[in-house]
Amino acid sequence: MNENAISLKEVELQRTHFQLGPIQLEVPKGYVTAIVGPNGSGKSSTFKLILDLIKPQKGDIKLLGKNISEDDDWQTKSRVGFLPELFSPHDNRLKASAKTEFVKKWYPEWDVNRYQELLRLFEVDDGIKLGKMSKGMRRKYEFALILSHHPELLLLDEPSSGLDPLAWRTMIDVLHRYMEPGDRTILMASHIVEEVKRLADYIVFMIHGRVLGVYEKDELFGSWHAFYVHGEQVNRKRVQAMPGQCGIEDTGGGMLRVITRMAPDAEDWCGQEHITITHRQALQLDDILAILVEQERTRLRA
Numbered sequence: 343m344n345e346n347a348i349s350l351k352e353v354e355l356q357r358t359h360f361q362l363g364p365i366q367l368e369v370p371k372g373y374v375t376a377i378v379g380p381n382g383s384g385k386s387s388t389f390k391l392i393l394d395l396i397k398p399q400k401g402d403i404k405l406l407g408k409n410i411s412e413d414d415d416w417q418t419k420s421r422v423g424f425l426p427e428l429f430s431p432h433d434n435r436l437k438a439s440a441k442t443e444f445v446k447k448w449y450p451e452w453d454v455n456r457y458q459e460l461l462r463l464f465e466v467d468d469g470i471k472l473g474k475m476s477k478g479m480r481r482k483y484e485f486a487l488i489l490s491h492h493p494e495l496l497l498l499d500e501p502s503s504g505l506d507p508l509a510w511r512t513m514i515d516v517l518h519r520y521m522e523p524g525d526r527t528i529l530m531a532s533h534i535v536e537e538v539k540r541l542a543d544y545i546v547f548m549i550h551g552r553v554l555g556v557y558e559k560d561e562l563f564g565s566w567h568a569f570y571v572h573g574e575q576v577n578r579k580r581v582q583a584m585p586g587q588c589g590i591e592d593t594g595g596g597m598l599r600v601i602t603r604m605a606p607d608a609e610d611w612c613g614q615e616h617i618t619i620t621h622r623q624a625l626q627l628d629d630i631l632a633i634l635v636e637q638e639r640t641r642l643r644a
């Protein structure tokens with residue numbers, strides 16, 4: 343990884359019932375990074391910290407090379423497009439077009455043609471009051487708005503929340519095209535497995551306010567596998583020594599299903615131990631997340 347679009351160093355945020363961090367996170371420029379984690383794990387809070395909308399108790403945050411706590415300059419923030427998870431109800435009485443007129447003044451790179459093109463693509467009428475828009479329509483409008491000033495960096499919190507399947511496909515398409523020039527960056531939070539699979543280059547797991555790791559997507563799916571082995575050939579105790587082992591299940595019919603997070607090493611180990619893998623399965627993102635959540639719960643209980 344070379345240049346970072348965002349970096350968080352030892353960032354801590356203390357709330358009454360929640361502790362975020364210390365977080366160490368680097369978001370590489372030119373790629374899509376997806377934060378994946380259960381509800382309440384701190385994804386939205388991380389976005390707000392990055393944008394200086396809330397202040398951490400400790401740590402340093404850099405946005406597009408600038409230290410955000412020292413940089414009050416709008417210039418850096420005007421290079422970012424932020425789609426929050428929830429929109430403020432304060433704008434509800436405004437027509438979308440009135441909000442656009444207000445917002446566009448803040449962005450030197452505002453592109454009216456791009457805005458009109460995106461409204462057409464998403465089939466959004468900006469003559470409607472924001473409070474009268476459906477959830478999906480409002481999301482599509484805000485999406486068009488943040489893309490129309492040619493941001494270098496997009497921060498998308500649950501981008502497809504409320505979108506129908508057709509609008510979802512359009513959004514994925516628009517984001518792929520957005521990334522085409524090669525120097526743009528997306529940091530997104532998502533619960534949608536398919537969305538992460540289609541868009542992300544890197545995946546960050548965040549659980550209970552902690553970043554559990556940043557993984558290159560293909561490497562992640564290539565290393566988390568379930569191996570099926572014959573219980574007659576190998577007993578539970580022996581298979582516990584498999585590299586990266588993080589779960590053994592009896593699937594009936596004398597078969598054991600062994601989950602490993604180090605599939606290539608585990609395969610070599612099986613070879614050396616003369617254990618035949620009868621079948622193997624790459625784990626899905628939600629399976630991996632479920633295992634990590636369980637491991638984190640066990641760690642917290644200990």
Ligand SMILES: Nc1ncnc2c1ncn2[C@@H]1O[C@H](COP(=O)(O)OP(=O)(O)OP(=O)(O)O)[C@@H](O)[C@H]1O
Binds near residue numbers: 357381382387427
């Ligand atoms: N303004 C606030 N004051 C106090 N606690 C808050 C505030 N906002 C969020 N929290 C708490 O911080 C924790 C993290 O919330 P956050 O919204 O960052 O999580 P999330 O991962 O985005 O969740 P979700 O997937 O449900 O959107 C939660 O326990 C939440 O209750």
